[in-house]
Amino acid sequence: MTESAPADDVQAVDATDPGTVTGRDGLVRPAWASVDPLLREYYDTEWGMPVRDERGMYERISLEAFQAGLSWATILRKRPAFRAAFDGFVPETVAEYGHRDLERLMADAAIVRNRAKILAAVTNAQATLRLRDKGGLADFVWSFRPDRTPAPRTVAEVPTKSPESLALSRALRKEGFTFVGPTTMYALMEAVGIVDTHLLGSHRRGSSGVWPQ
Incomplete structure (x- = not known):
């Protein structure tokens, strides 16, 4: 997932970490979750959330x-x-x-x-x-x-x-x-939330409730 995000979807790429993107919504995400709307929705709502069934x-x-x-x-x-x-x-x-x-x-x-x-x-x-x-x-x-x-x-x-x-x-x-x-x-x-590998600057860091932010 190394595609570049469209200009109208991206506010800024972090110069210190090209893998990080700040969207027009002001939220920081890894680049892989900033390109495709489906991936962005998955990252924002599902990835890293506990699955226990x-x-x-x-x-x-x-x-x-x-x-x-x-x-x-x-x-x-x-x-x-x-x-x-x-x-x-x-x-x-x-x-x-x-x-x-x-x-x-x-x-x-x-x-x-x-x-x-x-x-x-x-x-x-x-x-x-x-x-x-x-x-x-x-x-x-x-x-x-x-x-x-x-x-x-x-x-x-x-x-x-x-x-x-x-x-x-x-x-x-x-x-x-x-x-x-x-x-x-x-x-x-x-x-499934067993580890939290959201970046420290990501708006999703700590969102699972399993690990402190």
């Missing part, structure tokens, strides 16, 4: 897996189609998918047609059901919350993984999950 966490893990190698903007635009194709990401339903469902999904041009990632969504739904015996997926993921969250001043200071994301990756793999590498899991932890 099983279905929501399973959906986020699935979408993070589909995002691997692609831009998040691509996945976000396709999210309604993903939800329709995967029956709302209800784990019980996806866990029962068979060959016919796989072929249906591979023929659906509205989603990302990657066989390995589709199979991972089914495998991870089955693993999600098994985790109910250990307190459930959401609590399992949240148990890897670190003692401290990063405090990046610039985009360059935002981590891409951490000891906790590595541990979460290993733990999920042990439970039968796939496409849950440490970088992907760090992105998940950012998205």
Whole structure:
């Protein structure tokens, strides 16, 4: 997400951090959240807010897996189609998918047609059901919350993984999950509020209520 924001949407690019943009509304955002209205809305209202329910966490893990190698903007635009194709990401339903469902999904041009990632969504739904015996997926993921969250001043200071994301990756793999590498899991932890990587100057810093501002 390195596009430049249109002139009518941008008030100023911070000379000390070209990855930061102050919008016409006076609010500071990273450049990736300042270009596309859909991304801006996602950043302003959803990204980094706590997700603590099983279905929501399973959906986020699935979408993070589909995002691997692609831009998040691509996945976000396709999210309604993903939800329709995967029956709302209800784990019980996806866990029962068979060959016919796989072929249906591979023929659906509205989603990302990657066989390995589709199979991972089914495998991870089955693993999600098994985790109910250990307190459930959401609590399992949240148990890897670190003692401290990063405090990046610039985009360059935002981590891409951490000891906790590595541990979460290993733990999920042990439970039968796939496409849950440490970088992907760090992105998940950012998205669901487990860590707060909003820049210190961002208007969203501390908005999750999980970490002090």
